[in-house]
Amino acid sequence: MKRTLLILLALSCTGSITFAQKTPNITMNKKVEVVGQPKKAVVYQVFTRLFGNKNTTNKPWGTIEENGVGKFNDFTDKALQEIKKLGVTHIWYTGVPHHDVIRDYTKYGISNDDPDVVKGRAGSPYAVKDYYNVNPDLAVDPAKRLQEFEALIKRSHANGLKVIIDIVPNHIARNYKGLTNPKGVKDFGAEDNTSVEYARDNNFYYIPGKAFEVPTSPDYKPLNGEPNPLNDGKFSEFPAKWTGNGSREAKPDINDWYETIKVNYGIKPDGSKDFPELPSGYEDKGYQEHYLYWKDKDVPSSWKKFRDIALYWINKGVDGFRYDMAEMVPVEFWSYMNSAIKMRNANAFLLAEVYNPKEYRNYIKLGKMDYLYDKVETYDHLKGVIQGNAMPDPLSEIQEGMADIEHHMLHFLDNHDEQRLASPEFAGTPEKGKPLMVVSATISSSPTMIYFGQEVGEAGNEDAGFGKRSRTSIFDYVGVPNHQRWMNGGLFDGGQLTPKEKELRDFYSRLLNFTLRSDAMTGKFQEIQTINRNETANYDPGLYSYVRYTDAEKLIIVANFSWVTSSTILLKVPADIITKWQLKGGDYQLKDQLYGKMVTMRIENGAGLIKMTIKPSESFIFKLEY
CATH class of the missing domain: 2.60.40.1180 (Golgi alpha-mannosidase II)
Structure with missing residues:
Protein backbone atom coordinates (compact mmCIF):
# COMPACT_ATOMS: atom_id res chain seq x y z
CA MET A 1 0.00 0.00 0.00
CA LEU A 11 -0.06 30.81 5.29
CA SER A 12 -2.23 33.59 6.48
CA CYS A 13 -2.55 37.13 7.66
CA THR A 14 -2.82 38.55 10.04
CA GLY A 15 -14.82 36.55 37.97
CA SER A 16 -13.03 36.72 41.02
CA ILE A 17 -12.37 33.55 43.05
CA THR A 18 -13.17 33.77 46.71
CA PHE A 19 -11.70 30.56 48.05
CA ALA A 20 -8.08 29.44 47.81
CA GLN A 21 -8.16 25.86 46.57
CA LYS A 22 -5.35 24.16 48.45
CA THR A 23 -4.70 21.28 46.08
CA PRO A 24 -1.32 19.93 45.05
CA ASN A 25 0.29 21.22 41.89
CA ILE A 26 0.66 18.13 39.74
CA THR A 27 3.45 17.56 37.26
CA MET A 28 2.67 15.05 34.56
CA ASN A 29 5.16 13.47 32.19
CA LYS A 30 2.83 11.62 29.86
CA LYS A 31 -0.43 12.30 28.13
CA VAL A 32 -3.72 11.49 29.78
CA GLU A 33 -5.97 9.51 27.48
CA VAL A 34 -9.66 10.35 27.27
CA VAL A 35 -11.72 7.17 27.29
CA GLY A 36 -13.82 6.62 24.20
CA GLN A 37 -13.46 10.08 22.68
CA PRO A 38 -12.70 10.65 18.98
CA LYS A 39 -9.07 11.51 18.26
CA LYS A 40 -10.09 15.04 17.25
CA ALA A 41 -13.43 16.51 18.29
CA VAL A 42 -15.14 19.66 17.04
CA VAL A 43 -17.68 21.40 19.28
CA TYR A 44 -20.29 23.73 17.78
CA GLN A 45 -21.51 26.08 20.49
CA VAL A 46 -24.92 27.50 19.73
CA PHE A 47 -26.87 29.97 21.81
CA THR A 48 -30.13 28.06 21.67
CA ARG A 49 -32.43 31.07 22.13
CA LEU A 50 -30.87 32.90 19.17
CA PHE A 51 -30.18 30.13 16.65
CA GLY A 52 -33.62 29.86 15.03
CA ASN A 53 -34.72 33.48 15.43
CA LYS A 54 -35.72 34.86 12.01
CA ASN A 55 -36.72 38.33 13.26
CA THR A 56 -34.32 41.07 12.12
CA THR A 57 -35.77 44.05 14.09
CA ASN A 58 -33.10 44.14 16.81
CA LYS A 59 -34.70 46.85 18.92
CA PRO A 60 -32.62 47.50 22.07
CA TRP A 61 -34.40 45.92 25.06
CA GLY A 62 -36.96 44.48 22.64
CA THR A 63 -39.55 41.93 23.75
CA ILE A 64 -40.10 38.52 22.18
CA GLU A 65 -42.97 40.03 20.21
CA GLU A 66 -40.69 42.79 18.91
CA ASN A 67 -37.41 40.94 18.36
CA GLY A 68 -38.41 37.28 18.18
CA VAL A 69 -36.86 34.18 19.74
CA GLY A 70 -35.63 30.80 18.52
CA LYS A 71 -37.08 27.46 19.58
CA PHE A 72 -35.89 23.89 20.05
CA ASN A 73 -37.95 22.95 17.01
CA ASP A 74 -35.91 25.31 14.82
CA PHE A 75 -33.12 22.74 14.97
CA THR A 76 -34.60 20.73 12.14
CA ASP A 77 -33.01 17.66 10.60
CA LYS A 78 -31.78 19.88 7.77
CA ALA A 79 -30.20 22.36 10.20
CA LEU A 80 -28.50 19.58 12.14
CA GLN A 81 -27.29 17.89 8.96
CA GLU A 82 -25.67 21.13 7.81
CA ILE A 83 -23.98 21.59 11.20
CA LYS A 84 -22.69 18.02 11.03
CA LYS A 85 -21.38 18.56 7.48
CA LEU A 86 -19.46 21.59 8.71
CA GLY A 87 -17.19 19.10 10.48
CA VAL A 88 -18.85 19.00 13.89
CA THR A 89 -18.95 16.09 16.35
CA HIS A 90 -20.60 17.73 19.39
CA ILE A 91 -23.21 20.47 19.69
CA TRP A 92 -23.29 22.54 22.87
CA TYR A 93 -26.82 23.88 23.39
CA THR A 94 -26.10 26.93 25.55
CA GLY A 95 -28.83 28.29 27.81
CA VAL A 96 -31.06 25.21 28.07
CA PRO A 97 -31.68 24.82 31.85
CA HIS A 98 -34.56 27.00 33.05
CA HIS A 99 -33.10 30.36 34.00
CA ASP A 100 -34.69 33.67 35.00
CA VAL A 101 -36.57 35.50 32.23
CA ILE A 102 -38.77 38.61 32.28
CA ARG A 103 -41.86 37.11 30.72
CA ASP A 104 -45.17 36.03 32.21
CA TYR A 105 -45.44 32.24 32.29
CA THR A 106 -47.69 32.08 35.36
CA LYS A 107 -50.38 30.13 33.50
CA TYR A 108 -47.84 27.30 33.33
CA GLY A 109 -47.24 27.46 37.07
CA ILE A 110 -43.98 29.40 36.68
CA SER A 111 -43.48 32.38 38.98
CA ASN A 112 -42.58 35.76 37.50
CA ASP A 113 -38.96 36.82 37.84
CA ASP A 114 -37.94 40.13 39.39
CA PRO A 115 -36.14 42.56 37.02
CA ASP A 116 -34.13 43.84 39.98
CA VAL A 117 -32.21 40.54 40.06
CA VAL A 118 -32.30 39.62 36.37
CA LYS A 119 -29.74 40.83 33.85
CA GLY A 120 -31.41 41.88 30.62
CA ARG A 121 -34.92 40.96 29.56
CA ALA A 122 -34.23 37.42 28.41
CA GLY A 123 -32.04 36.74 31.44
CA SER A 124 -28.62 35.21 31.99
CA PRO A 125 -28.36 31.49 31.18
CA TYR A 126 -26.05 31.29 34.19
CA ALA A 127 -28.73 32.26 36.70
CA VAL A 128 -30.49 28.87 36.66
CA LYS A 129 -33.90 28.83 38.31
CA ASP A 130 -34.83 25.16 37.90
CA TYR A 131 -32.28 22.46 37.01
CA TYR A 132 -34.91 19.79 36.36
CA ASN A 133 -36.56 21.66 33.50
CA VAL A 134 -35.72 23.88 30.55
CA ASN A 135 -36.21 27.50 29.49
CA PRO A 136 -39.88 27.99 28.51
CA ASP A 137 -38.85 30.59 25.92
CA LEU A 138 -37.39 27.76 23.85
CA ALA A 139 -40.60 25.74 23.54
CA VAL A 140 -43.45 26.10 21.08
CA ASP A 141 -45.66 24.84 23.90
CA PRO A 142 -44.12 25.85 27.27
CA ALA A 143 -46.23 23.20 29.00
CA LYS A 144 -44.33 20.59 26.99
CA ARG A 145 -40.94 22.29 27.07
CA LEU A 146 -39.11 19.30 28.54
CA GLN A 147 -40.57 16.95 25.94
CA GLU A 148 -39.53 19.33 23.16
CA PHE A 149 -35.96 19.29 24.41
CA GLU A 150 -35.97 15.52 24.77
CA ALA A 151 -37.06 15.36 21.13
CA LEU A 152 -34.14 17.63 20.19
CA ILE A 153 -31.71 15.32 21.97
CA LYS A 154 -33.01 12.40 19.92
CA ARG A 155 -32.97 14.45 16.71
CA SER A 156 -29.37 15.50 17.34
CA HIS A 157 -28.31 11.91 17.91
CA ALA A 158 -30.12 10.78 14.76
CA ASN A 159 -28.04 13.31 12.82
CA GLY A 160 -24.74 12.09 14.27
CA LEU A 161 -24.20 14.81 16.88
CA LYS A 162 -23.44 14.41 20.57
CA VAL A 163 -25.28 16.80 22.93
CA ILE A 164 -23.67 19.04 25.56
CA ILE A 165 -25.52 21.37 27.96
CA ASP A 166 -24.45 23.72 30.75
CA ILE A 167 -24.21 23.00 34.44
CA VAL A 168 -23.31 25.92 36.72
CA PRO A 169 -22.38 24.45 40.11
CA ASN A 170 -20.87 27.61 41.60
CA HIS A 171 -24.11 29.60 41.78
CA ILE A 172 -27.85 29.55 41.09
CA ALA A 173 -30.55 32.19 40.65
CA ARG A 174 -31.64 34.04 43.79
CA ASN A 175 -35.21 32.87 43.31
CA TYR A 176 -34.45 29.20 42.56
CA LYS A 177 -37.60 27.10 42.60
CA GLY A 178 -37.88 23.59 41.21
CA LEU A 179 -41.32 22.94 39.75
CA THR A 180 -40.70 19.46 38.39
CA ASN A 181 -38.24 17.97 40.85
CA PRO A 182 -38.05 14.15 40.80
CA LYS A 183 -39.64 12.43 43.75
CA GLY A 184 -37.69 13.03 46.95
CA VAL A 185 -35.62 15.94 45.57
CA LYS A 186 -35.79 19.10 47.67
CA ASP A 187 -34.81 22.54 46.45
CA PHE A 188 -31.48 24.15 47.26
CA GLY A 189 -31.63 25.71 50.70
CA ALA A 190 -34.86 24.00 51.73
CA GLU A 191 -33.18 22.38 54.73
CA ASP A 192 -30.59 25.08 55.52
CA ASN A 193 -30.01 26.49 58.99
CA THR A 194 -30.30 30.18 58.07
CA SER A 195 -29.29 31.44 61.51
CA VAL A 196 -25.59 30.81 60.85
CA GLU A 197 -23.20 32.06 58.20
CA TYR A 198 -21.92 28.57 57.47
CA ALA A 199 -22.82 24.95 58.09
CA ARG A 200 -21.35 22.12 56.07
CA ASP A 201 -24.68 20.85 54.77
CA ASN A 202 -26.20 24.26 54.15
CA ASN A 203 -26.47 24.84 50.41
CA PHE A 204 -25.78 28.57 50.83
CA TYR A 205 -23.77 31.01 52.92
CA TYR A 206 -25.81 33.50 54.94
CA ILE A 207 -25.46 36.99 56.37
CA PRO A 208 -27.49 36.52 59.58
CA GLY A 209 -29.70 39.39 60.67
CA LYS A 210 -29.41 41.33 57.41
CA ALA A 211 -31.81 41.53 54.48
CA PHE A 212 -30.62 41.49 50.88
CA GLU A 213 -30.54 44.89 49.18
CA VAL A 214 -30.68 45.37 45.43
CA PRO A 215 -27.48 46.98 44.10
CA THR A 216 -27.83 50.43 42.63
CA SER A 217 -26.04 52.42 39.98
CA PRO A 218 -26.71 55.80 38.33
CA ASP A 219 -25.83 54.20 34.99
CA TYR A 220 -28.20 51.23 35.06
CA LYS A 221 -31.94 50.71 35.41
CA PRO A 222 -33.51 47.25 35.10
CA LEU A 223 -35.41 46.87 31.83
CA ASN A 224 -33.98 50.25 30.90
CA GLY A 225 -36.48 51.85 33.30
CA GLU A 226 -39.57 50.28 31.73
CA PRO A 227 -42.51 49.96 34.15
CA ASN A 228 -42.98 46.51 35.60
CA PRO A 229 -44.92 45.45 38.73
CA LEU A 230 -41.75 43.94 40.23
CA ASN A 231 -39.35 46.65 39.07
CA ASP A 232 -39.29 48.52 42.37
CA GLY A 233 -35.70 48.30 43.59
CA LYS A 234 -36.59 45.57 46.09
CA PHE A 235 -36.13 41.82 46.32
CA SER A 236 -37.24 39.86 49.38
CA GLU A 237 -34.42 37.74 50.82
CA PHE A 238 -33.86 37.37 54.55
CA PRO A 239 -31.33 36.67 55.71
CA ALA A 240 -29.22 37.79 52.77
CA LYS A 241 -27.03 35.20 51.08
CA TRP A 242 -23.52 35.50 49.67
CA THR A 243 -23.52 36.54 46.02
CA GLY A 244 -22.40 34.18 43.25
CA ASN A 245 -18.92 35.62 42.82
CA GLY A 246 -18.33 35.41 46.57
CA SER A 247 -19.39 38.87 47.73
CA ARG A 248 -20.30 38.74 51.43
CA GLU A 249 -22.19 42.03 51.40
CA ALA A 250 -25.94 42.20 51.97
CA LYS A 251 -25.93 44.85 49.25
CA PRO A 252 -23.56 43.63 46.55
CA ASP A 253 -21.96 45.92 44.01
CA ILE A 254 -23.67 46.43 40.65
CA ASN A 255 -20.67 44.70 39.05
CA ASP A 256 -21.04 41.61 41.24
CA TRP A 257 -23.01 38.58 40.11
CA TYR A 258 -25.89 39.94 42.15
CA GLU A 259 -28.54 37.93 40.28
CA THR A 260 -27.05 34.72 41.72
CA ILE A 261 -26.18 33.19 45.07
CA LYS A 262 -23.03 31.28 45.92
CA VAL A 263 -23.40 27.54 46.48
CA ASN A 264 -21.62 26.06 49.53
CA TYR A 265 -19.52 22.95 48.90
CA GLY A 266 -18.15 22.58 52.39
CA ILE A 267 -15.52 25.30 52.11
CA LYS A 268 -15.54 27.24 55.38
CA PRO A 269 -15.52 31.06 55.27
CA ASP A 270 -11.80 30.97 56.16
CA GLY A 271 -11.12 28.82 53.06
CA SER A 272 -10.48 25.53 54.86
CA LYS A 273 -12.12 22.30 53.70
CA ASP A 274 -14.88 20.56 55.61
CA PHE A 275 -14.90 17.26 53.69
CA PRO A 276 -12.61 14.31 52.94
CA GLU A 277 -9.66 14.99 50.63
CA LEU A 278 -8.29 12.66 47.99
CA PRO A 279 -5.36 10.58 49.22
CA SER A 280 -1.93 10.99 47.69
CA GLY A 281 -1.56 9.16 44.39
CA TYR A 282 -5.11 9.65 43.15
CA GLU A 283 -3.86 11.89 40.36
CA ASP A 284 -2.75 8.69 38.63
CA LYS A 285 -5.96 6.74 39.20
CA GLY A 286 -8.89 6.40 36.83
CA TYR A 287 -12.45 7.51 37.34
CA GLN A 288 -13.41 4.02 38.58
CA GLU A 289 -11.04 4.32 41.55
CA HIS A 290 -12.26 7.84 42.24
CA TYR A 291 -15.85 6.62 42.25
CA LEU A 292 -15.02 3.82 44.68
CA TYR A 293 -13.22 6.25 46.98
CA TRP A 294 -16.27 8.49 47.33
CA LYS A 295 -18.82 5.69 47.47
CA ASP A 296 -18.81 5.39 51.27
CA LYS A 297 -17.81 8.98 52.14
CA ASP A 298 -20.03 11.52 53.89
CA VAL A 299 -20.06 14.55 51.62
CA PRO A 300 -21.81 17.95 51.76
CA SER A 301 -25.41 18.22 50.63
CA SER A 302 -24.60 20.40 47.60
CA TRP A 303 -22.33 17.69 46.19
CA LYS A 304 -25.19 15.21 46.13
CA LYS A 305 -27.63 17.70 44.63
CA PHE A 306 -25.43 18.54 41.66
CA ARG A 307 -24.41 14.92 41.12
CA ASP A 308 -28.09 14.00 40.92
CA ILE A 309 -28.77 16.87 38.50
CA ALA A 310 -26.00 15.69 36.18
CA LEU A 311 -27.16 12.08 36.26
CA TYR A 312 -30.74 13.20 35.58
CA TRP A 313 -29.62 14.73 32.30
CA ILE A 314 -27.30 11.86 31.44
CA ASN A 315 -30.29 9.55 31.82
CA LYS A 316 -32.20 11.72 29.34
CA GLY A 317 -29.51 11.21 26.72
CA VAL A 318 -27.32 14.28 27.22
CA ASP A 319 -23.75 13.30 26.29
CA GLY A 320 -21.80 15.78 28.36
CA PHE A 321 -21.57 19.10 30.11
CA ARG A 322 -19.81 22.43 29.98
CA TYR A 323 -19.14 23.53 33.54
CA ASP A 324 -19.27 27.27 34.19
CA MET A 325 -16.47 28.72 36.37
CA ALA A 326 -15.37 25.28 37.49
CA GLU A 327 -12.34 26.54 39.41
CA MET A 328 -14.63 28.32 41.90
CA VAL A 329 -15.73 24.90 43.14
CA PRO A 330 -13.33 22.55 45.01
CA VAL A 331 -11.57 19.96 42.88
CA GLU A 332 -12.65 17.14 45.21
CA PHE A 333 -16.27 17.78 44.27
CA TRP A 334 -15.37 17.35 40.61
CA SER A 335 -13.73 14.02 41.37
CA TYR A 336 -16.95 12.97 43.13
CA MET A 337 -19.35 14.14 40.42
CA ASN A 338 -17.35 13.40 37.28
CA SER A 339 -16.50 9.87 38.39
CA ALA A 340 -20.21 9.25 39.00
CA ILE A 341 -21.01 10.56 35.50
CA LYS A 342 -18.31 8.42 33.90
CA MET A 343 -19.63 5.33 35.69
CA ARG A 344 -22.95 6.01 33.97
CA ASN A 345 -21.45 7.03 30.61
CA ALA A 346 -17.71 6.47 30.14
CA ASN A 347 -17.77 8.55 26.96
CA ALA A 348 -19.35 11.63 28.54
CA PHE A 349 -17.72 14.86 27.30
CA LEU A 350 -16.79 16.95 30.35
CA LEU A 351 -15.56 20.48 29.59
CA ALA A 352 -14.64 23.01 32.26
CA GLU A 353 -14.18 26.76 32.25
CA VAL A 354 -10.87 27.16 34.12
CA TYR A 355 -8.60 30.17 33.75
CA ASN A 356 -5.75 29.46 36.18
CA PRO A 357 -2.91 27.57 34.43
CA LYS A 358 -1.48 26.51 37.79
CA GLU A 359 -4.67 24.53 38.40
CA TYR A 360 -5.02 22.89 34.97
CA ARG A 361 -3.46 19.58 35.98
CA ASN A 362 -5.39 19.42 39.23
CA TYR A 363 -8.74 19.71 37.44
CA ILE A 364 -7.73 17.19 34.78
CA LYS A 365 -6.02 14.61 37.00
CA LEU A 366 -7.83 15.01 40.32
CA GLY A 367 -11.09 16.51 39.05
CA LYS A 368 -11.37 14.00 36.18
CA MET A 369 -12.17 16.67 33.61
CA ASP A 370 -11.80 15.72 29.97
CA TYR A 371 -11.18 19.23 28.67
CA LEU A 372 -10.45 22.75 29.91
CA TYR A 373 -10.57 26.11 28.14
CA ASP A 374 -7.21 27.08 26.66
CA LYS A 375 -7.96 30.78 26.95
CA VAL A 376 -5.28 32.52 28.96
CA GLU A 377 -2.45 31.03 26.94
CA THR A 378 -3.23 30.03 23.32
CA TYR A 379 -6.37 32.16 22.82
CA ASP A 380 -5.03 35.27 24.51
CA HIS A 381 -1.73 35.06 22.67
CA LEU A 382 -3.34 34.59 19.26
CA LYS A 383 -5.52 37.61 19.97
CA GLY A 384 -2.44 39.62 20.88
CA VAL A 385 -0.68 38.58 17.69
CA ILE A 386 -3.51 39.56 15.35
CA GLN A 387 -3.86 42.90 17.12
CA GLY A 388 -0.17 43.62 16.68
CA ASN A 389 0.61 43.43 20.38
CA ALA A 390 2.69 40.25 20.37
CA MET A 391 5.02 38.19 18.24
CA PRO A 392 3.85 34.69 17.29
CA ASP A 393 7.04 32.95 18.46
CA PRO A 394 5.90 32.31 22.09
CA LEU A 395 3.17 30.00 20.75
CA SER A 396 5.87 27.30 20.69
CA GLU A 397 6.67 27.77 24.36
CA ILE A 398 2.97 27.68 25.21
CA GLN A 399 2.45 24.45 23.30
CA GLU A 400 5.57 22.76 24.66
CA GLY A 401 4.67 23.83 28.19
CA MET A 402 1.38 21.98 27.93
CA ALA A 403 2.71 18.96 26.02
CA ASP A 404 1.52 16.53 28.68
CA ILE A 405 -2.03 17.92 28.70
CA GLU A 406 -2.37 19.42 25.22
CA HIS A 407 -5.12 16.98 24.23
CA HIS A 408 -7.21 18.27 27.15
CA MET A 409 -6.96 22.00 26.34
CA LEU A 410 -9.93 22.95 24.17
CA HIS A 411 -9.12 25.63 21.59
CA PHE A 412 -11.51 28.37 20.52
CA LEU A 413 -11.48 31.87 19.06
CA ASP A 414 -15.12 32.75 19.69
CA ASN A 415 -17.68 31.97 22.37
CA HIS A 416 -20.53 33.65 24.22
CA ASP A 417 -18.21 35.34 26.73
CA GLU A 418 -15.65 36.71 24.30
CA GLN A 419 -15.60 39.42 21.69
CA ARG A 420 -16.54 38.09 18.28
CA LEU A 421 -13.53 37.04 16.20
CA ALA A 422 -14.66 39.21 13.28
CA SER A 423 -15.40 42.27 15.45
CA PRO A 424 -13.21 45.40 15.23
CA GLU A 425 -12.32 44.78 18.87
CA PHE A 426 -10.68 41.44 17.95
CA ALA A 427 -9.40 40.56 14.46
CA GLY A 428 -11.33 43.24 12.63
CA THR A 429 -12.48 41.10 9.70
CA PRO A 430 -13.34 37.42 9.23
CA GLU A 431 -10.46 37.09 6.77
CA LYS A 432 -7.92 38.20 9.37
CA GLY A 433 -9.33 35.49 11.60
CA LYS A 434 -8.53 32.71 9.12
CA PRO A 435 -4.87 32.15 10.09
CA LEU A 436 -5.82 32.18 13.75
CA MET A 437 -8.40 29.50 13.03
CA VAL A 438 -5.95 27.31 11.15
CA VAL A 439 -3.38 27.49 13.95
CA SER A 440 -5.99 27.07 16.68
CA ALA A 441 -7.40 23.98 14.98
CA THR A 442 -4.12 22.31 14.02
CA ILE A 443 -1.49 23.11 16.64
CA SER A 444 -2.61 20.31 18.96
CA SER A 445 -4.83 17.26 19.25
CA SER A 446 -7.24 19.16 21.47
CA PRO A 447 -10.88 19.66 20.51
CA THR A 448 -11.72 22.73 18.46
CA MET A 449 -14.76 24.84 19.27
CA ILE A 450 -16.52 27.39 17.10
CA TYR A 451 -19.44 29.62 18.07
CA PHE A 452 -22.45 29.75 15.79
CA GLY A 453 -22.14 32.59 13.28
CA GLN A 454 -18.34 32.55 13.50
CA GLU A 455 -18.22 30.44 10.33
CA VAL A 456 -20.05 33.17 8.38
CA GLY A 457 -18.19 36.14 9.87
CA GLU A 458 -20.65 37.35 12.53
CA ALA A 459 -19.18 40.48 14.16
CA GLY A 460 -21.66 41.05 17.02
CA ASN A 461 -22.42 44.64 16.05
CA GLU A 462 -25.84 44.88 17.74
CA ASP A 463 -26.81 47.03 20.69
CA ALA A 464 -29.27 44.54 22.16
CA GLY A 465 -30.04 46.44 25.34
CA PHE A 466 -28.26 44.96 28.33
CA GLY A 467 -25.71 43.43 25.96
CA LYS A 468 -23.64 45.77 23.81
CA ARG A 469 -21.70 45.44 20.58
CA SER A 470 -18.66 43.15 20.00
CA ARG A 471 -20.39 40.22 21.73
CA THR A 472 -23.63 38.58 20.66
CA SER A 473 -25.82 39.28 23.69
CA ILE A 474 -26.76 36.37 25.92
CA PHE A 475 -29.11 38.58 27.98
CA ASP A 476 -31.50 39.88 25.33
CA TYR A 477 -33.88 38.86 22.56
CA VAL A 478 -31.89 39.65 19.45
CA GLY A 479 -31.16 38.41 15.95
CA VAL A 480 -27.77 37.35 14.61
CA PRO A 481 -27.58 38.89 11.11
CA ASN A 482 -24.89 36.82 9.35
CA HIS A 483 -26.24 33.62 10.83
CA GLN A 484 -29.77 34.60 9.78
CA ARG A 485 -28.57 34.96 6.20
CA TRP A 486 -27.21 31.42 6.35
CA MET A 487 -30.45 30.21 7.98
CA ASN A 488 -32.38 31.71 5.04
CA GLY A 489 -35.82 31.66 6.61
CA GLY A 490 -35.41 28.13 7.94
CA LEU A 491 -34.01 26.52 4.76
CA PHE A 492 -30.50 26.36 6.27
CA ASP A 493 -28.90 26.51 2.86
CA GLY A 494 -26.94 29.76 3.00
CA GLY A 495 -29.21 31.24 0.36
CA GLN A 496 -28.87 34.83 1.61
CA LEU A 497 -25.13 34.80 2.32
CA THR A 498 -22.82 37.13 0.45
CA PRO A 499 -20.13 35.53 -1.74
CA LYS A 500 -17.49 36.30 0.92
CA GLU A 501 -19.63 34.72 3.65
CA LYS A 502 -20.15 31.60 1.54
CA GLU A 503 -16.42 31.33 0.93
CA LEU A 504 -15.73 31.75 4.64
CA ARG A 505 -18.12 28.96 5.61
CA ASP A 506 -16.58 26.76 2.94
CA PHE A 507 -13.14 27.48 4.45
CA TYR A 508 -14.34 26.44 7.92
CA SER A 509 -15.91 23.27 6.54
CA ARG A 510 -12.76 22.27 4.67
CA LEU A 511 -10.54 22.98 7.66
CA LEU A 512 -12.68 21.33 10.34
CA ASN A 513 -13.36 18.21 8.29
CA PHE A 514 -9.65 17.91 7.56
CA THR A 515 -8.83 17.95 11.28
CA LEU A 516 -11.34 15.15 11.89
CA ARG A 517 -9.83 12.79 9.32
CA SER A 518 -6.15 13.65 9.75
CA ASP A 519 -4.09 11.11 11.70
CA ALA A 520 -1.32 13.69 12.17
CA MET A 521 -3.64 15.87 14.23
CA THR A 522 -2.96 13.42 17.07
Missing part, protein backbone atom coordinates in the same frame (compact mmCIF):
# COMPACT_ATOMS: atom_id res chain seq x y z
CA LYS A 2 1.25 3.49 -0.85
CA ARG A 3 2.10 5.52 2.26
CA THR A 4 1.26 9.21 2.47
CA LEU A 5 2.68 12.23 4.20
CA LEU A 6 0.75 15.38 4.94
CA ILE A 7 2.38 18.76 4.99
CA LEU A 8 0.16 21.49 6.34
CA LEU A 9 0.93 25.12 5.77
CA ALA A 10 -1.18 27.84 7.27
CA GLY A 523 0.79 13.45 16.47
CA LYS A 524 3.86 15.13 17.89
CA PHE A 525 4.61 18.85 17.88
CA GLN A 526 7.95 20.44 17.08
CA GLU A 527 8.61 24.08 16.26
CA ILE A 528 10.64 25.05 13.19
CA GLN A 529 10.19 28.72 13.95
CA THR A 530 13.66 29.31 15.33
CA ILE A 531 15.64 28.05 12.34
CA ASN A 532 13.43 29.89 9.88
CA ARG A 533 13.47 33.09 11.92
CA ASN A 534 17.27 32.97 11.99
CA GLU A 535 18.12 31.61 8.54
CA THR A 536 15.28 32.15 6.05
CA ALA A 537 15.44 35.28 3.93
CA ASN A 538 12.30 37.44 3.81
CA TYR A 539 10.85 35.57 6.78
CA ASP A 540 8.31 38.21 7.78
CA PRO A 541 7.86 39.02 11.51
CA GLY A 542 4.30 37.75 11.24
CA LEU A 543 5.33 34.26 10.12
CA TYR A 544 5.17 31.27 12.44
CA SER A 545 5.99 27.63 11.66
CA TYR A 546 5.89 24.21 13.33
CA VAL A 547 5.45 20.53 12.47
CA ARG A 548 3.00 17.85 13.57
CA TYR A 549 3.50 14.20 12.70
CA THR A 550 2.79 10.52 13.24
CA ASP A 551 4.23 7.49 11.47
CA ALA A 552 1.43 7.73 8.91
CA GLU A 553 1.25 11.50 8.33
CA LYS A 554 3.60 14.47 8.55
CA LEU A 555 2.50 18.09 8.81
CA ILE A 556 4.33 21.38 8.41
CA ILE A 557 2.39 24.45 9.49
CA VAL A 558 3.41 27.94 8.46
CA ALA A 559 1.28 30.93 9.40
CA ASN A 560 1.63 34.51 8.27
CA PHE A 561 -0.28 36.71 10.67
CA SER A 562 0.44 39.83 8.66
CA TRP A 563 -2.68 40.78 6.73
CA VAL A 564 -0.95 43.18 4.35
CA THR A 565 2.35 41.55 3.42
CA SER A 566 2.77 39.04 0.61
CA SER A 567 6.16 37.32 0.83
CA THR A 568 8.11 34.76 -1.17
CA ILE A 569 10.27 32.53 1.02
CA LEU A 570 12.30 29.34 0.91
CA LEU A 571 10.94 27.60 3.98
CA LYS A 572 13.38 25.28 5.77
CA VAL A 573 12.41 21.92 7.24
CA PRO A 574 15.33 21.02 9.54
CA ALA A 575 17.44 17.94 8.91
CA ASP A 576 16.47 16.29 12.20
CA ILE A 577 12.83 16.30 11.12
CA ILE A 578 13.66 14.96 7.66
CA THR A 579 15.60 12.16 9.39
CA LYS A 580 12.71 11.37 11.73
CA TRP A 581 10.42 11.21 8.72
CA GLN A 582 12.88 8.91 6.88
CA LEU A 583 12.86 11.02 3.73
CA LYS A 584 15.65 10.85 1.12
CA GLY A 585 16.99 13.49 -1.26
CA GLY A 586 14.95 14.68 -4.22
CA ASP A 587 11.73 16.49 -5.03
CA TYR A 588 8.34 15.87 -3.45
CA GLN A 589 5.05 17.19 -4.78
CA LEU A 590 2.76 18.77 -2.20
CA LYS A 591 -0.95 19.22 -2.80
CA ASP A 592 -3.00 21.68 -0.78
CA GLN A 593 -5.94 19.93 0.88
CA LEU A 594 -8.01 23.09 1.17
CA TYR A 595 -7.95 24.36 -2.40
CA GLY A 596 -5.68 22.04 -4.42
CA LYS A 597 -2.60 24.19 -5.04
CA MET A 598 0.62 22.28 -5.85
CA VAL A 599 4.14 23.15 -4.66
CA THR A 600 7.45 21.27 -4.48
CA MET A 601 9.65 20.38 -1.53
CA ARG A 602 13.28 19.67 -2.40
CA ILE A 603 15.55 17.86 0.04
CA GLU A 604 19.17 19.03 -0.16
CA ASN A 605 21.96 18.24 2.30
CA GLY A 606 19.45 16.45 4.51
CA ALA A 607 17.08 19.43 4.91
CA GLY A 608 13.80 20.26 3.18
CA LEU A 609 13.29 23.47 1.18
CA ILE A 610 9.88 24.68 0.03
CA LYS A 611 9.62 27.75 -2.19
CA MET A 612 6.31 29.48 -1.75
CA THR A 613 4.56 32.79 -1.98
CA ILE A 614 2.48 33.65 1.02
CA LYS A 615 -0.39 36.02 0.38
CA PRO A 616 -2.21 37.98 3.07
CA SER A 617 -4.80 35.85 4.86
CA GLU A 618 -3.94 32.73 2.87
CA SER A 619 -3.82 29.21 4.27
CA PHE A 620 -2.68 25.89 2.81
CA ILE A 621 -2.85 22.27 3.91
CA PHE A 622 -0.39 20.28 1.80
CA LYS A 623 -0.27 16.51 1.40
CA LEU A 624 2.92 14.84 0.19
CA GLU A 625 2.81 11.43 -1.50
CA TYR A 626 5.91 9.30 -2.14
